[in-house]
Amino acid sequence: MTSATSPIGLVKEVHGRLLQASDNDYYLPADQDEHSRLDMQHRALKLTMNSLYAQREQVKETLSRKDRRTALLDVGTGSGIWAIEMAEEFPNTNVTGIDIAPPDVLSRPSTVLPSNCVLKVADGTTEIKKYHEAFDIIHFRSAHLGMPNLARILLEDSANALIPGGLLQIAHCVPVVLKDDLSAYPVTDEGQPGFTFYPRAFNRVLQAHFKKARVKVEPSSSWHKWLEQSPSFERVTTEEVLVPLGRNVKPLSDTERRIRNLYSKNMANVIAAFGPLLLEDGLDDDTLTTWVQGVKNELGEEGSVVGYMGWRFTTATRTITPVEPLGSEPEVDLTRQTYDLYLNRKAGEYFPK
Numbered sequence: 001m002t003s004a005t006s007p008i009g010l011v012k013e014v015h016g017r018l019l020q021a022s023d024n025d026y027y028l029p030a031d032q033d034e035h036s037r038l039d040m041q042h043r044a045l046k047l048t049m050n051s052l053y054a055q056r057e058q059v060k061e062t063l064s065r066k067d068r069r070t071a072l073l074d075v076g077t078g079s080g081i082w083a084i085e086m087a088e089e090f091p092n093t094n095v096t097g098i099d100i101a102p103p104d105v106l107s108r109p110s111t112v113l114p115s116n117c118v119l120k121v122a123d124g125t126t127e128i129k130k131y132h133e134a135f136d137i138i139h140f141r142s143a144h145l146g147m148p149n150l151a152r153i154l155l156e157d158s159a160n161a162l163i164p165g166g167l168l169q170i171a172h173c174v175p176v177v178l179k180d181d182l183s184a185y186p187v188t189d190e191g192q193p194g195f196t197f198y199p200r201a202f203n204r205v206l207q208a209h210f211k212k213a214r215v216k217v218e219p220s221s222s223w224h225k226w227l228e229q230s231p232s233f234e235r236v237t238t239e240e241v242l243v244p245l246g247r248n249v250k251p252l253s254d255t256e257r258r259i260r261n262l263y264s265k266n267m268a269n270v271i272a273a274f275g276p277l278l279l280e281d282g283l284d285d286d287t288l289t290t291w292v293q294g295v296k297n298e299l300g301e302e303g304s305v306v307g308y309m310g311w312r313f314t315t316a317t318r319t320i321t322p323v324e325p326l327g328s329e330p331e332v333d334l335t336r337q338t339y340d341l342y343l344n345r346k347a348g349e350y351f352p353k
């Protein structure tokens with residue numbers, strides 16, 4: 001499935017979906033269906049947070065300078081929707097979104113980007129280090145799966161590319177479905193007590209991913225610590241947000257219903273999106289179809305799942321200290337920990353305060 005020689009920006013067809021074709025470990029598609037899914041996820045998050053970003057006051061203060069235009073880099077921009085909406089909200093900010101695959105929106109003739117927004121094809125593992133003190137904010141949302149050496153990219157490359165006082169923002173979901181009481185739905189096989197499709201299917205996704213990819217960690221529980229220990233950053237905060245999904249158990253406002261519907265649909269589509277990876281890993285077509293339909297049913301308004309998915313939003317401020325070379329990547333093999341989270345932890349244990 002990997003192609004070591006293809007340049008970035010190319011896509012290839014794998015099991016009926018278009019995936020980026022370069023020598024990168026990112027296994028979700030780069031097609032219109034995937035960008036529509038990402039847009040749904042984006043809209044659900046925006047409605048849940050009532051904002052495009054965490055640490056609202058800090059972001060507004062950072063981007064709303066009177067003395068000069070400001071600059072923002074969105075790494076792994078996907079469809080480009082976050083970058084475009086940030087450019088609309090902050091007309092005094094030059095927004096650049098980069099992605100290893102071309103954002104689908106650029107292929108539509110009707111697309112008009114805001115004049116302060118550029119979307120371009122570039123690899124975050126090499127592109128960020130070309131800049132020095134160039135951005136007021138660097139933002140990553142769910143972009144780490146295609147970035148081995150994430151610690152170096154955050155603590156060296158991004159630190160170098162940020163203006164002192166600028167912000168690094170990293171967001172990622174903890175891929176565990178939580179029940180209404182915030183305990184995790186367990187990973188079990190069909191027919192076993194407590195079985196639901198999503199944990200079963202996503203557990204198989206993790207197994208397939210960890211087998212193939214160089215990114216061996218689910219690092220969202222590490223980066224807060226990395227940033228706190230780095231002399232290049234200060235004022236590190238992590239906000240946790242619970243996005244509701246699945247069946248409704250109490251009367252909902254229109255907004256709550258929209259969030260639930262958008263996020264549930266996103267979840268069913270994400271299993272389909274990992275289809276090429278699962279099929280390459282030996283899963284058969286019928287099981288994949290059953291899992292996708294099963295997730296769709298159990299997360300529907302009449303389904304069996306009632307719960308949440310947690311998202312982490314970490315923000316850190318660039319200090320004035322010159323960037324020190326990181327040396328080796330921090331040793332964090334969280335593969336094991338991810339499985340533990342999946343199996344039996346209580347939500348409070350992986351939403352540390």
Ligand SMILES: C[S@@+](CC[C@H](N)C(=O)[O-])C[C@H]1O[C@@H](n2cnc3c(N)ncnc32)[C@H](O)[C@@H]1O
Nearest residue numbers: 026038076077078099100123124141142143146
């Ligand atoms: C899960 S999507 C998230 C997209 C967007 N940030 C959002 O939240 O909607 C991750 C994106 O990261 C991109 N990506 C993966 N590896 C990358 C790399 N090394 N450099 C740039 N983009 C990368 C993928 O192509 C994909 O569009």
